[in-house]
Amino acid sequence: MIHQSDEGPGPATPGDAIKIRARGINVFYGAKQALFDVSLDVPEKSVTALIGPSGCGKSTFLRCINRMNDTIAGTRVEGRVELDGEDVNDRSIDPVVLRARVGMVFQKPNPFPKTIYENVAYGPRIHGIATTKPELDAIVEKSLKRAGLWSEVADRLQQPGTGLSGGQQQRLVIARAIAVSPEVILMDEPCSALDPIATARIEELIDELRNQYCIVIVTHSMAQAARVSQKTAFFHMGKLVEAGATGDIFTNPRDGRTQDYITGRFG
Amino acid sequence: MTETSLSAAQTLRKTVEARLKVRHAQETRFRAYGLVAIFIALSFLAVLLGRIVTQGYSTFVEYSLTVPVYIDPARVDPADISGANFDLMIADQVLARLGIKDDDFGTQSSKVMDILSNDLGFQLLEKVKASPALIGKTVTVTGPVRADGALYYKGEIKRSTPEDERKLDNAQLGWLDRMKATGMVSSGFNSGFLTRSDSTEPEQAGVWGAIVGSTMMLLVTALLAVPIGVLAATYLEEFAARNRWTDIIEVNINNLAAVPSIVYGLLGLAVFINWLHVPRSSPLLGGLVLALMALPTVIIATRSALKAVPPSIREAALGVGASKTQTVFHHVLPLAMPGVMTGAILSMAHALGETAPLLMIGMVSFVPGVPEGFTGAATVLPVQVFIWENASERAFHERTAGAIMVLLVFMIVMNLAAILLRRRFERRW
Structure with missing residues (x-):
């Protein structure tokens, strides 16, 4: 069942394959409806930014992609989210497998209260990706390197992950997500708890990672959306107002609400 | 214009200052109340301990x-x-x-x-x-x-x-x-008091049998109440859906925690002795009854410890693809462990000092020796205190205080163990 919203899915960046295809998403938290008929295409190997004022449903949409909404009691999701053409809400899809394919980085850095090594090794270990110590060591090193954290923590892998600075913790969390070789990485306001320098570091990292992963990022900062994303979707009051190439949205928004938001008239 | 505004500012300041005095007085008063309360509490404790020690220390002189x-x-x-x-x-x-x-x-x-x-x-x-x-x-x-x-x-x-x-x-x-x-x-030094068991002759009576009995009984209680309580709490808190049934269960658990302990004794009498024929006055029976009594406390403590684990940890684990069970047993429960341990040990300490339900199940008998296994007749420290206090011979009363001292030391050791365990688990972050 495919619903087409008024706005419709925004045009993908030319030449990019579609990784995630969402159609007619309605989300209810109990009696309250949080998302109204959202349809959006997310291109492969690029960064898609979801922007909009607080409570507009952008995080809710993000959590539909890896079914994190399942974990909240009383939540109901309608519609279809396809990952490579497969419906993620299908009965045959195990959320555990889905979440290994679709990694997630949260607003507040949330490393496990364990060692840095354990934080990264946990995912591969529970999924059985690596069983021997050398394999695991290799994955930990590779993931930390890719997250740009290796040089800072190589000599203290056995120290607690919670002892790192906020920016380092967030990169550790990204390394943890990368360690299970996901296809998609969802980031829910990953820089909102960080200082500008740590933010810049994460943004650089996102830019590097986009060569390999499909990244969806929720952000409050329009400047950040403009800097890191290739595609932007603007949410307002639970509806997807407009989606398109980032350049187009910021220079030439079609909807008045988008224009008002990006020029700072509300938000 | 400037003058009037200046005077307005001055009046404002005066009002605030006048109020400030009242506020300071209030603060001083509350501090004094707090100090008095602490002093009263401490003096009660001092009187209690002082009386027990002055009455009981002579037990240790032979x-x-x-x-x-x-x-x-x-x-x-x-x-x-x-x-x-x-x-x-x-x-x-x-x-x-x-x-x-x-x-x-x-x-x-x-x-x-x-x-x-x-x-x-x-x-x-x-x-x-x-x-x-x-x-x-x-x-x-x-x-x-x-x-x-x-x-x-x-x-x-x-x-x-x-x-x-x-x-x-x-x-x-x-x-x-x-x-x-x-x-x-x-x-x-009367080492016999610590190495002998109960006797009809006060000078030969000791607490060793009661210490062994208490230890065995607590072992049964801990082995039953802690795993069952922790698993029940974990299921209720992490897995069970929130609906009318879980609400009813929760209310009942909270009520059970407030049920007078003697009622558990009656329950033990009816169920364990009359129906299941568990040998009366045995550590097994006492342990079963006290496990029933400790269960609600363990469940409540575990649930609040689990509630205190930040949801971000659950999200983190679920986010990397851990299953619900893995999330709970790899991350949530270990983080809740210090709280769980504290709750468990406090309820064990409570069980150690419990007397009333044990009187109902026949543990108040004269047992002149160390219990022969978990189904043998046994006595425990608080019941030993009760028995001696009721004895007609005056020399037993001195032993009562001595036994209370041993009981208190037992409890202090248990609480110390709780603190050490807590530290150990906390250090693992």
């Missing part, structure tokens, strides 16, 4: 008599060693050493026997039984003075009390004085 006894072949028949009156032989020996001649009716020696523990006679009997070659030789025995004699040494029985109102007459007090003066009686 007066023992050492006397060489000649095993007269004329009085001991090698064929019937148990038939010999060793008590009388010891009493005669003591009389001889005090230089007193007994009359034909043996009144003096029976008065001596009243101030010596029959433990001496038993010791002699055991020795001679073990090697009959001792007959005709001199054997030295050491044993406690009878409880009343010890009470006299400790000043509990006074000479100033009229003779017919005390248990020992003037002659006996005189002997006790001389025995002490001549070095026949010496005082020392």
Whole structure:
């Protein structure tokens, strides 16, 4: 069942394959409806930014992609989210497998209260990706390197992950997500708890990672959306107002609400 | 214009300052209330502990008599060693050493026997039984003075009390004085109180049986209540759906935690004894009843510890693809462990001091030994206190305080263990 919203899915960046295809998403938290008929295409190997004022449903949409909404009691999701053409809400899809394919980085850095090594090794270990110590060591090193954290923590892998600075913790969390070789990485306001320098570091990292992963990022900062994303979707009051190439949205928004938001008239 | 605004600012400041005095006074008052409350609480504690210690410390002082006894072949028949009156032989020996001649009716020696523990006679009997070659030789025995004699040494029985109102007459007090003066009686640490079990003779009664009984019973309680309680709480908190049934269960658990403990005793009597035929007054039975009693507390403590684990940890684990069970057992429960441990140990400490339900299930019996396994008859520390407190002999009351001291030490050790365990688990972040 495919619903087409008024706005419709925004045009993908030319030449990019579609990784995630969402159609007619309605989300209810109990009696309250949080998302109204959202349809959006997310291109492969690029960064898609979801922007909009607080409570507009952008995080809710993000959590539909890896079914994190399942974990909240009383939540109901309608519609279809396809990952490579497969419906993620299908009965045959195990959320555990889905979440290994679709990694997630949260607003507040949330490393496990364990060692840095354990934080990264946990995912591969529970999924059985690596069983021997050398394999695991290799994955930990590779993931930390890719997250740009290796040089800072190589000599203290056995120290607690919670002892790192906020920016380092967030990169550790990204390394943890990368360690299970996901296809998609969802980031829910990953820089909102960080200082500008740590933010810049994460943004650089996102830019590097986009060569390999499909990244969806929720952000409050329009400047950040403009800097890191290739595609932007603007949410307002639970509806997807407009989606398109980032350049187009910021220079030439079609909807008045988008224009008002990006020029700072509300938000 | 400027003047008026200036004066307005000044009035404002004055109002604030006037109010400030009231606020400071309020703060000082509340601090004083707090200090007074703490002082009252501490003085109650000091009075309680002080009374127990001043009453009980003398339990740990023992007066023992050492006397060489000649095993007269004329009085001991090698064929019937148990038939010999060793008590009388010891009493005669003591009389001889005090230089007193007994009359034909043996009144003096029976008065001596009243101030010596029959433990001496038993010791002699055991020795001679073990090697009959001792007959005709001199054997030295050491044993406690009878409880009343010890009470006299400790000043509990006074000479100033009229003779017919005390248990020992003037002659006996005189002997006790001389025995002490001549070095026949010496005082020392009463290790017997910690190594012996209950006895009908106060000077021979100890708490070892009760300590072992308490330990065994707590073991049963802990092995049942902690795993069942933690798993039940984990299921209710992490897995169960929130609906009317779980609400009903929650309300019931909270109510059960407030049920008077004696009701659990009645339940134990009806279910475990009358229906399941668990041997009465056994550590197993006591442990079962106390496990029922501790269960709601363990569940409530575990649930609140689980609630305190930040949801971000659950999201993190679920986000990397951990299953619900993995999330709970790899991350949430280990983080909640310090809280779980504290709850568990506090409820165990509570169970350790529980008396009422145990009275209902027949643990209030006289058990003169260490329990023979989990189904053997046993007594436990708080019940031992109860039994001794009800005893008619005055010397038992001193033991009551001594047993309370042992119980308190037991509890302090348990609480220390709780703190250490907590630290250990916390260090693992």
